[in-house]
Amino acid sequence: MRNLLNFLLKYNSFIVFLILEGIALYWLTSGNSYHNSRMVKGMQGVTRGMEERLSNVRSYLNLREINSKLASENNALRNSIERFTSQENLKFISVKDTLFRQQYQYTSARVINNSVNKQKNFFTLDKGRAQGIKIDMAVTNGKDVAGVIVGCTDNFSIAISLLNLDFRLSARLKSNGYFGSLSWDGRNYRHAVLNEIPQHINVSIGDTIETTGYSAIFPEGMLIGTVSDLKKSGSDFYKITIELFTDFKKLQYVNIIGNMKRTEQLELENQLQ
């Protein structure tokens, strides 16, 4: 007993070190996104409040740009309404049952915490479960892909950014429809990589990349970026670098898209497995 006590006294700092390091590493390894969402809940009081205040200041500084973007979006929407209503007048039919046909619902949120310089980036939004946000909803910046919701609390939610080593997205070339898998290589926050495009396909610099909608998260045809570099590697596939449309450094207001038929699609797909 005395020996044990002596031992503990002699190496007390080493034991403290081991215990604390154990706690930290346990926290680190037990699931990133889970803990991120847990953390939002725990830290709402202090850090999020502070970040919200800071982001208020920052969003004020960018009002001019956001205004012009909103105005152009308004114009586009007004145009589509115009097209829609005039068509209806022509056909003399109006379908009131929108619930039946509508697949995606849209809402918007503000980014209150964001990063681009880590290897695994997440951003925090100021809406949560109480406002109808759920896990696996798509996050876009206008029509440009930004991320996917991975955790929410009552009033906040966390989204995995496209700029995350763990992020995968099914994407295709707009010109010919061939699809591959999009990921981020952790190098530059303006560029991502498109894999699995075989070399017999014609790809040229400047081609647009869009989403496929296979994952039942993003609607089909959301924009991702343009091909900025193209390499033929030793394997059968191209190494395609994409310049992203979304500038994550100035991400402020985002759209959140929920797929109302997602569970139905997943259920059907699971039946086959």
Add this chain to the structure above:
Amino acid sequence: MINSILRFGVIIIILILFQVLVLNHIQFSGYVNPYVYIMIVLLLPSLTPSWLVLVISFLSGLVIDLFCGSPGMHASATLLAGFSRPYVLRLISPSDGYESGSNLSMAVYGVRWFFIYTLLIVLIHHTALFFLEVFRFADFFRTILRILLSSFFTIGFILLIEYYGKRR
């Protein structure tokens, strides 16, 4: 005693706020992010018991983690730096030893000593931090490059703060 506890409390709070409110939002070229809060570990007086160094470094890492949204990364890296601090101090001790109760500052032990001290601690901290961040050994040399670049900026910041902060 009370005075120095108060003084270091203020220094710790200022460094953490400076880190989370200013430096975390400055991103040189998307690659480099200086983590100057490691100065907390550097500046603790030489008489601080080693378990207290560990607890303080763990807690300050934890606070940074909460602000960065990264689970345990900064806590474990800062803890490692705090753990290696006594060994680093022994390794580079000046020929006439440390004066008991003095601050480990540039003013007392000279620019060259302080630079080596900072260099070693920052390298230990950044190496642990960046490898924990990617959590894989693929792209080994790119991680090394990120460590070196960020360490360079961190050390620069720390030396500047230490040099100009003397008149506080």
